[in-house]
Amino acid sequence: LLALDWGTTSMRAYLLAGPTQVLANRAAHMGIMHLPDGGFSAALVSLCGDWLQRYPSLPILAAGMVGSAQGWREAPYAKTPAGAADIASRLSSVEGPMGRAVHIVPGVISTGIVPNVMRGEETQIFGACALHHGLAAEVRRLIVLPGTHSKWVAMRTGRIDNFITFMTGELFATLRQHSILGRLMPTAEHGDHADSHGFDLGLATAREHRQPGLLSALFSVRTFGLTGHLRVEQLASYLSGLLIGYELLEAKSTFLNGSAPLPTPVLLVGAGTLCELYRRALPQFGFLPHQDNLSNAAGTGLWMIAKAAGLISTNHESVHA
Amino acid sequence: LLALDWGTTSMRAYLLAGPTQVLANRAAHMGIMHLPDGGFSAALVSLCGDWLQRYPSLPILAAGMVGSAQGWREAPYAKTPAGAADIASRLSSVEGPMGRAVHIVPGVISTGIVPNVMRGEETQIFGACALHHGLAAEVRRLIVLPGTHSKWVAMRTGRIDNFITFMTGELFATLRQHSILGRLMPTAEHGDHADSHGFDLGLATAREHRQPGLLSALFSVRTFGLTGHLRVEQLASYLSGLLIGYELLEAKSTFLNGSAPLPTPVLLVGAGTLCELYRRALPQFGFLPHQDNLSNAAGTGLWMIAKAAGLISTNHESVHA
Numbered sequence: 001l002l003a004l005d006w007g008t009t010s011m012r013a014y015l016l017a018g019p020t021q022v023l024a025n026r027a028a029h030m031g032i033m034h035l036p037d038g039g040f041s042a043a044l045v046s047l048c049g050d051w052l053q054r055y056p057s058l059p060i061l062a063a064g065m066v067g068s069a070q071g072w073r074e075a076p077y078a079k080t081p082a083g084a085a086d087i088a089s090r091l092s093s094v095e096g097p098m099g100r101a102v103h104i105v106p107g108v109i110s111t112g113i114v115p116n117v118m119r120g121e122e123t124q125i126f127g128a129c130a131l132h133h134g135l136a137a138e139v140r141r142l143i144v145l146p147g148t149h150s151k152w153v154a155m156r157t158g159r160i161d162n163f164i165t166f167m168t169g170e171l172f173a174t175l176r177q178h179s180i181l182g183r184l185m186p187t188a189e190h191g192d193h194a195d196s197h198g199f200d201l202g203l204a205t206a207r208e209h210r211q212p213g214l215l216s217a218l219f220s221v222r223t224f225g226l227t228g229h230l231r232v233e234q235l236a237s238y239l240s241g242l243l244i245g246y247e248l249l250e251a252k253s254t255f256l257n258g259s260a261p262l263p264t265p266v267l268l269v270g271a272g273t274l275c276e277l278y279r280r281a282l283p284q285f286g287f288l289p290h291q292d293n294l295s296n297a298a299g300t301g302l303w304m305i306a307k308a309a310g311l312i313s314t315n316h317e318s319v320h321a
Numbered sequence: 322l323l324a325l326d327w328g329t330t331s332m333r334a335y336l337l338a339g340p341t342q343v344l345a346n347r348a349a350h351m352g353i354m355h356l357p358d359g360g361f362s363a364a365l366v367s368l369c370g371d372w373l374q375r376y377p378s379l380p381i382l383a384a385g386m387v388g389s390a391q392g393w394r395e396a397p398y399a400k401t402p403a404g405a406a407d408i409a410s411r412l413s414s415v416e417g418p419m420g421r422a423v424h425i426v427p428g429v430i431s432t433g434i435v436p437n438v439m440r441g442e443e444t445q446i447f448g449a450c451a452l453h454h455g456l457a458a459e460v461r462r463l464i465v466l467p468g469t470h471s472k473w474v475a476m477r478t479g480r481i482d483n484f485i486t487f488m489t490g491e492l493f494a495t496l497r498q499h500s501i502l503g504r505l506m507p508t509a510e511h512g513d514h515a516d517s518h519g520f521d522l523g524l525a526t527a528r529e530h531r532q533p534g535l536l537s538a539l540f541s542v543r544t545f546g547l548t549g550h551l552r553v554e555q556l557a558s559y560l561s562g563l564l565i566g567y568e569l570l571e572a573k574s575t576f577l578n579g580s581a582p583l584p585t586p587v588l589l590v591g592a593g594t595l596c597e598l599y600r601r602a603l604p605q606f607g608f609l610p611h612q613d614n615l616s617n618a619a620g621t622g623l624w625m626i627a628k629a630a631g632l633i634s635t636n637h638e639s640v641h642a
Contacts, residue, residue, distance in 0.1 A: 113530045114541035115548050149540065164533065165540040170500055178499045179491055209434045212485065212571035214535050215564070219470065219486040220435035227436050243536070250533035 001312055002051060003302035004044075004062035004102075006071075007031050007120055013048050014299040019130055022299060024051075032065050032072075040072040045097045052098060059311040060096060061302050063105035064120035067092060072102070077109035077117060083159035084126045088308035105305055110162050121151050122160060126304045127297025128269050129158060142255060142266045142287075146274045148173070152251050164254055166247045169274075172240055181221045185235045196280075198234030202241020203281055206249055214246045244277060248285035256286060265290035269297060322633055323372060324623035325365075325383035325423075327392075328352050328441060334369050335620040340451055343620060345372075353386050353393075361393040366418045373419060380632040381417065382623050384426035385441035388413060393423070398430035398438060404480035405447045409629035426626055431483050442472050443481060447625045448618025449590050450479060463576060463587045463608075467595045469494070473572050485575050487568045493561055502542045506556045517601075519555030523562020524602055527570055535567045565598060569606035577607055586611035590618060 003014040009031035015023040030036065030043040044052075044060075051058065067075035075092035087105060096102035107119030125143055141155040148169035154161045176182045201224075209217045221239050224230045230238055266282060267290045268275040275293040282289045306312050324335040330352035336344040351357065351364040365373075372379065388396035396413035408426060417423035428440035446464055462476040469490035475482045497503045522545075530538045542560050545551045551559055587603060588611045589596040596614040603610045627633050 109548075114526060114538065115544040115550075116540065117544055117547060164537050166536040167500075167539040168536055171496075171536070171539070174495050174500050175492075179488075179495050205435060211574040213567065213574070215487045215489055215492070215567050216485050216571050216575075217435065218488045218492070219437065223436040223438055226438060227430075229436075246534065246536050250537050253532040253534070254537075 001303055001306050002048060002055075002058050002060045003299050003306070004060065004066070005064055005120065005123070005298040005302070006062050006066035007064040008033050010034075011043060011047060012298070013051075014302070015051055016299060016303050019300045019303040025299070032068070032070060040066070040094075041097045044102070049097070052100065059306060060100060060102045061091075061105065061306045061309075061311060062102055063123035063298065063302055063305075067104040067106060068119055071104075073104055075104045075106035077107045078122075080108060080110040080163070081156065081159040081161050082108050082122065084129075084304050084308045086159070087122060087126070088305050088310075091305075091309055103306075103309070103311065105302070108160055108163070112162075116163055116165050118151055118153075118163065118165070120298070121145050121153070123301035123305065124269055124297045125153055125155070125160060125301065127299065127301030128267060128294050129155070130300050130304050131294060131297055132267065132292075141264055143269060144251075144266055144278065145269045146278050147270055150247060152255065154255060164251070166250060168243045168247045172243050175218070175239065176236060181218065181235070181239060184222060184225050184232060185239075186232055195234045195237035198230055198237035199241035199277065199280070201230065202238040202243075203245040203248075203284055205238075206242055206245025207284070210249055214242075217242060217246070240277065241281070244281050245285070248281055248287070252285055252287075264288075267292075267294070269294045271295065322624055322627050323369060323376075323379050323381045324620050324627070325381065325387070326385055326441065326444070326619040326623070327383050327387035328385040329354050331355075332364065332368060333619070334372075335623070336372055337620060337624050340621045340624040346620070353389070353391060361387070361415075362418045365423070370418070373421065380627060381421060381423045382412075382426065382627045382630075382632060383423060384444040384619065384623055384626075388425040388427060389440055392425075394425055396425045396427035398428045399443075401429060401431040401484070402477065402480040402482050403429045403443065405450075405625050405629045407480070408443060408447070409626050409631075412626075412630055424627075424630070424632060426623070429481055429484075433483075437484055437486050439472055439474075439484065439486075441619070442466050442474070444622035444626065445590055445618045446474055446476070446481060446622065448620065448622030449588060449615050450476070451621050451625050452615060452618055453588065453613075462585055464590060465572075465587055465599065466590045467599050468591055471568060473576065475576060485572070487571060489564045489568045493564050496539070496560065497557060502539065502556070502560060505543060505546050505553060506560075507553055516555045516558035519551055519558030520562035520598065520601070522551065522555075523559040523564070524566040524569075524605055526559075527563055527566025528605070531570055535563075538563060538567070561598065562602070565602050566606070569602055569608070573606055573608075585609075588613075588615070590615045592616065 001016045005012040011030045012027040014025045028047050066072050073092050073094035078090050090106045092104045093101050108122045110116045143153045145151045150166040150168045153163040265288045279289045322337045326333040332351045333348040335346045349368050387393050394413050394415035399411050411427045413425045414422050429443045431437045464474045466472045471487040471489045474484040586609045600610045
């Protein structure tokens with residue numbers, strides 16, 4: 001399988017012989033907003049032309065913003081609840097280089113007071129379910145993908161049951177770079193999350209200042225600096241803790257009823273540094289983090305969806321072989 | 322009195338013969354971050370040199386960021402509860418042009434789970450109290466100064482009892498200009514708050530999505546656009562309504578106990594367009610807006626503080642003469 005994780009800013013390609021058998025992988029700064037002249041087809045040839053020539057019957061499956069209205073071919077959202085089979089039955093297709101079909105994974109939409117959407121995360125999630133023994137079979141499980149737009153996903157018997165999006169990472173970056181709060185902070189030398197005292201105070205403020213709420217708590221980044229409670233080098237970590245703290249409060253009100261911790265651990269999927277921050281924060285808000293993080297499950301997810309769609313025929317193989 | 326409202330970006334000067342008797346007023350883009358060479362003294366001469374020469378004994382009183390650590394002379398915060406007399410007893414002074422003393426109004430600080438500070442707003446507030454019949458005498462009253470950093474101020478018998486700051490305006494501007502949400506919005510032709518349907522839907526989402534909360538509600542700016550619930554021209558108004566809605570929810574949890582409306586109206590002090598948005602929103606969250614807005618009460622406030630400090634001696638005069 002030629003598996004493509006094709007997002008807004010970058011494109012990653014995996015040549016797969018099985019769910020975790022990566023023969024080769026490549027990445028380029030050719031996300032859908034950074035395409036070369038010639039567009040999608042040219043980008044694919046530029047990154048993977050030799051693979052396409054060497055394997056003339058290689059199936060191609062792509063996930064991510066490549067399936068959005070601004071992408072190569074729109075793949076309309078699948079509604080929750082959605083499992084790998086539901087997703088696999090709704091692939092879109094477009095003619096790619098050398099007349100080859102490129103199949104595109106749809107995103108997922110959930111409705112509620114406000115709609116929620118994902119594109120690409122569903123593939124990470126089905127990858128995570130395949131990589132973790134028994135995850136698909138568990139009745140209920142929370143998977144968290146922290147990041148620019150953090151996703152909290154409630155799984156039920158292997159399907160995406162519902163989910164919610166928090167703009168935590170984008171709000172952090174925007175306030176850090178463009179607000180008065182950011183102007184109080186020196187340029188990061190060791191990363192913005194390196195001060196554990198500042199980070200923990202941010203988490204504590206979120207808990208204690210749950211009401212009123214975030215809009216007023218944000219001003220404390222300024223006043224804790226003014227009053228000497230925090231040094232300027234600690235303010236970015238404090239802001240990070242504050243925002244992650246409010247994310248966890250909102251997630252708690254969404255997914256936890258009462259004060260009992262969730263019976264099964266929360267699985268974190270994402271970059272290691274960020275997952276470690278969430279691992280530190282989760283128990284302070286009544287969540288149990290799973291002992292492992294997963295850094296990237298997109299390739300495995302694409303394999304699982306391709307298999308469910310009948311794009312690849314394989315002998316019986318185990319993910320954990 | 323030479324009354325100076327001297328903030329971060331601009332400086333306004335009033336030549337006053339009484340609390341509302343403005344003989345002349347001038348403004349310049351000479352806030353503390355935009356000073357001419359020669360600094361504060363040169364800026365004052367440049368804007369008001371002729372007044373200083375014509376009135377050799379004219380007292381000078383300044384309020385705003387000019388009294389901050391980055392200002393001309395730091396005027397340490399007065400603690401709540403703080404009335405005009407408390408403020409007047411804590412003026413700082415610095416030698417200005419021609420050896421003239423420039424007196425500087427301190428800001429106000431309140432403590433709590435997080436500290437809150439104001440600088441300049443206290444002067445607007447004492448001006449508003451003087452301009453509004455009976456406001457000072459009322460046992461409790463809420464004054465709201467919407468803006469970049471909205472202030473909600475609880476007055477008790479004419480003193481600032483406690484207050485809270487919401488970063489509503491700054492968050493709107495930052496997200497509008499620098500986030501993915503802003504990139505979905507076309508450039509504003511008629512102002513970002515002109516679509517009343519979008520604004521009202523933002524208020525409604527805040528009420529209905531009170532829990533989980535703001536971090537997840539923000540993503541609805543994107544999804545209501547994606548799903549066709551709102552046109553792109555409505556998204557900025559929707560974001561404005563959403564943020565003001567959460568401000569009102571947080572204010573409600575701070576100042577209102579139970580569901581009964583506040584017995585006396587909320588007085589809005591600020592720019593007319595913004596005050597009208599709050600006037601529209603307040604009743605939907607259990608607040609009664611006062612029938613009048615005040616657009617600028619800084620001159621009157623400086624007069625009241627100067628009088629309390631003994632900087633000016635006047636015959637008995639009425640604000641409402």
